[in-house]
Amino acid sequence: MFKKWIFLCLAIAPAICSNAQQTTNATTIPDYEQLKNMTPAQLEAFKKKMLKDATDKATALSVQHNIPLKTDLLSPGEIKAPVKDIESLRLLPSQPPTRAEIVSSLKASSEQIRQGIPAPKLEEIKQKVSTLSVEEINNQSIASFYTDDPAGAVAMMLEASAKAPDSLLLLNNLGAMLNISGVEHKGIPLLMHCLQKIPNSSTLLNNIGQGFMALGDMLKAAEYFNQCLSIDSLNIEANHSMGMLHYFKKEYNTAMAYFEQEMSIAMRSSTLAMAYRMGKKPNLRGIMQRRQQRSGRPQKDHFEEITMGKFSFPSLPGSADAIVKDRYFYNVYAASIQAEQLSWMQHATQISVGYTTAQGNQHHGLYTELVNAMLDELQEEFTPEYLATFSQSDRDHLLSMVTDDMNLLNQLKQPPPPEGTRVEAQEAYEIKFCRERLKPVADNMAYQLSSFIQPLVRKGEGRWKAYINQLVDIVQLDPSPGNQALVYNAVAGYFSFLSVSMVSFPAWEIVSMLPKCYSPKTNEEVDSLIEADKNWKLQCPSWLNAQAKIGTVSVKIDCDKYAIEAGESLVGGYEHEFKTGRSTLLLGPGTKAEFFGLTAKVKTQAFLTFDKNNQFADFGVRNSASVGISKTPINLGGGIQLGGNLASIEATSSISINGGYQQNAKANGIFKRLLPKK
Template sequence: MKSILLTVFLFVQAVSFAQTMPDVNKMMKMSPAELEAYKKKMIQQNTAKAQQMAEQYNLNVNTSILPNVEIKPPVKDVKRLALIPIKPPTRTELVTSLQQSVQQVQKGIPAPAVKEVEQFVASKNIAQLHDAAVVNFYNNNSTQAVLTMMKLVVAHPDSLQMMNNLAAMYNMIGVQQKAVPLLQYCLQQLPNSSIVLNNLGQSYYGLGDLFTAAAFLRKCLDVDSLNIEANHSMGMLHYFKKEYDAAMKYFEREMSVAYRRSTMAMAYKMGKKFNLRALAQRRNQRRGVKQKDFFEEITLSKFSLPQFPSSSKDIIARKGEFDVFGLSVNAEILFWNENARSVLANAPKGDVYPGVYHDLVEAMLEELGDEFTPQYLIPYGDSESATAQEILQRGANAIIKVKCPQAPAGTSVAVQQEFEIACCENQKRPLADVLVGELGNHVKPIFDLGVVRWKAYINQLVAIVQLDPSPSNQALVYNAVSGYFSFLNTAMIFYTGGEVNNLLAGCVPNYKQVNLDSLVQSERDWKMACPSWLNIEVDLGGAAVKADCNKYAIEAGEGIMAGFEHEFKSGKSTLLMGVGAKAEFLGAKTEVKSQFYFTFDKNKQFNDWGIKNTGEIGISGTPLPIGGIKVGGNLAGIEISNTYSLMSGAYEESFEKKGIIAAIFNPN
């Protein structure tokens, strides 16, 4: 009947909540502060309604777990405490007192029920009666259970176990003053019994004598530090005094033995959290249960990150290894994602009732999520990314800025390639290797740390979900495994060194060093030119034509001499007119001239005019008659001239060596 009423209670509470819930649009317009205030208001309202309905329908609901329910310490019951004898009773006194209590209980029970208990007691042995009394007590038939146990203790007063259990029943039905004498007697017989000490502590706790209760509970924990009830009650005593850290120590001991929602609620009220996973590990260790390595069971260790490449060449050499690993990782991501999708798609439809450990699993998963946040599982954040980008950018810039020496002009294509390869291998590749090494030193420890964290997360996640393997919890595990492979996939991006080999296009990985300094070279500054000693003179009988590598000239007349000169390089032409004289003696000839000159540029435009004085001495070569014309030259000679511009006022002097003299003094 109570279970039916509880369902009705929850339904009515839900309807009531729906009636008080504000319009969603209004909630969306609330500020964060307004939403928080509304949340507190709704919790208070619905907590009060839950308490009220629990009392109205007489429901066995532990309202202390509800939020905003203030738990107060039991009030000290002076009257009932006064009924407890100062000294522990004797065996006879206990039996007499119990007989009187039996008569009092029977008066309050209908005669048929009393007769039924008597017939049952007469038909069973002691062990059967004891077990039946305990079962009836926890099956909401406490009156008959207590009466049966009282008759057993009267008949067998030397059974300390039954006497202790009767006292425990007294405590639970709220007649702690009757339990204390029984427990005092048991304690005389078993002074170090943690069970008796705990029950005495619970008796005085219920009567409000918290000081005496604490004394017995401490003695109990001295004997058995993991006594569940003693730890819970000691935690509550510290909670009443707002000593929350001390309270949590006792609650953690309690939870290390058994999970209790009420104790979880106490931690919530104090703003504390349990490390439920650590407590579960302790429980398993005490039970001899070995911790499984689910990470290894799924063989995820096969997918540990490869060793980071040590150089740019290593990236190329191990490209196949990295590609295969990347393909394997991507295949795993797809597989585990599909597993998660499939288990949810095939989940049972309709009402699905939670498992026995549903609440515990939910609490542990929440706790796990608080510790293993995405930022914790993936320790590569904005700061680490900025550092990696700086390493890549700085390294790339250093490679790009390398100025390679150029091969000498006119060298073969093969030689030019050798220069390019040598520069890339000797100057650029070492910089690339520095980049790869620095990048690996930065990112590899980060991702190795992430692998360790993912392993711990998956191991603990599977251990928790095993307690309640619902479809949603199974999908949670599969998505977590997929997340691990996505993490590995992210790490593999760095195994190319930021594609550093793209900056080494001129390199040849299997390049063999060539000593370019030993290459034999021809003269790079040499230019094709006319030899300075080459000159020619043609005698036309009254006129002469002279030419060398720089110019040609035509002269005519004696005394009054006229001439024309043209320079090959500049294109400048000059007309000359003036006085002069010539003489020859023993093969040597001299010539002196003083002439006006007029110069024209290469476009035949007038350029300048002035006076030019020329003096020449040389040794004539042997004339060769060609068609009646004598062609010869100067075997050796010197020509000195100066010009004075009448337009600009400029003055120039020249000294030109010819023939053998030029060859001797101008060997090039």
């Protein structure tokens, strides 16, 4: 299409009237399905043919009216304002023409245009004008003008208008056609005559302004466009043309305001191109939302429609107890969001794998360019950093909190229990220390981390919801496979965000540092064990050394342990230490002698030791020798005697796998004073 026609499509494209606009959609060019199935080479060939045909028709029409072509309106890479056509402007009447003048002008123009139309075509036009209604003539003319026969369309409108000069519909649309055809000095008078009849017609005011703009009279054009917009502030073409007028003056901010008004009614790639040409990026999504509001369409919550709301991030635990209590729930939630992420990623992959070359060669959708522009705009706002929510400073702060609390936990050391504390009481002391000193630190850590992370996650959820809602709104205009995959990947990204947020709470394993805090023993049981141990120590003097004999079996008990021993020459035994909880099995030869009230024993025994949890601890050989002064035993009958040692000394030495070589001496009773104090 030659340059003037390109400019008119970009900058003028005048509205004929609502009725005419609806009719222009019926064209004889290949339908959408045909275009969609064309290869890029076929599309390029089709475009060149359309340009050539349009240029030929425009040239022929210009020759018929003896009007020179204005080919200087465009220069490569730049849109310039139309040059002022002084000759054509002088032909315009100073006053709107009368009805008689209109009729005379129409007849003259009709006779002039007939000269370039074949006789059969003229006969066809006369037939239609004589048989069709005004509305039918109007509709057919507009359809022909924008498709295959602009000269015939103008001829039909001239013929019909000459017969019905009072039809403002025909005169308005004929004037618009003449403007587009480059004979504005013929079209403007018709439109001014109509404006006298309907002074407040925004359509007429816009069409007159378009005529003056094409003739290069920018002041006059702006006057009519401003009148039009004062009546209809959302007039598409008037807003576009006012934007162009300010663009020519390099007043880009003002131009952009008019273009945004235009785009709030209709999104057109040519207007979008003008915005980018000026270095402006309109808020396309905001404009689209305002269009929806004006149309009364409610804003859809696509996020909720695909049931994303049920995966809302749960409240994080604010204490160590809450972590232990609800850990199963959090594990199930984490597994479910990971499964959803995988599912949506698979959907996107399936689309990508199924994409074919044939689909790639198809003609893109009607709104592809607009959708791509809006998607670019969307990605500029919802960057990966913005959607991630957690900034580097946030991560540094989390690390600082965790480090401080972990250091505090490691610095807290349990004081050793009192000497001689039994094993059950030792564990009770450990439990009490964990619950009273360690757990408050862990609770504070969980609370601080939860209070810091939870608001960040909620903010991130809001961002992802807005992003996905707007993304789906945009993609609905062009649901191509690539755009569908984009949505699926975005939803997968939301679940990835939830998964990362769950892992970002670093207190999940804090309870692993507090095993004693979660012993099944209650606080009352712990206090009772400690109190009982204290009472035991008070009631167990260090000189206690009781012994009971039943035949060859003897049972000994003191404040440190109890022991069971049986046999004469081959002695077996079992010992249990109250303080350490260790248990020992012994077996080996032994001898015993009594003289002058003294009892002496010598034994060499193999031993096997178990710790307080009944796990193997050591194995070896123990040598022991003891001398004691016996108290008078009490005979209980049946061979059972109960008594003890007034004083005794026992020396032992042992060698074992884990303990190596050890030796020890222990005194009880009055002999205790003989050994040095440790």
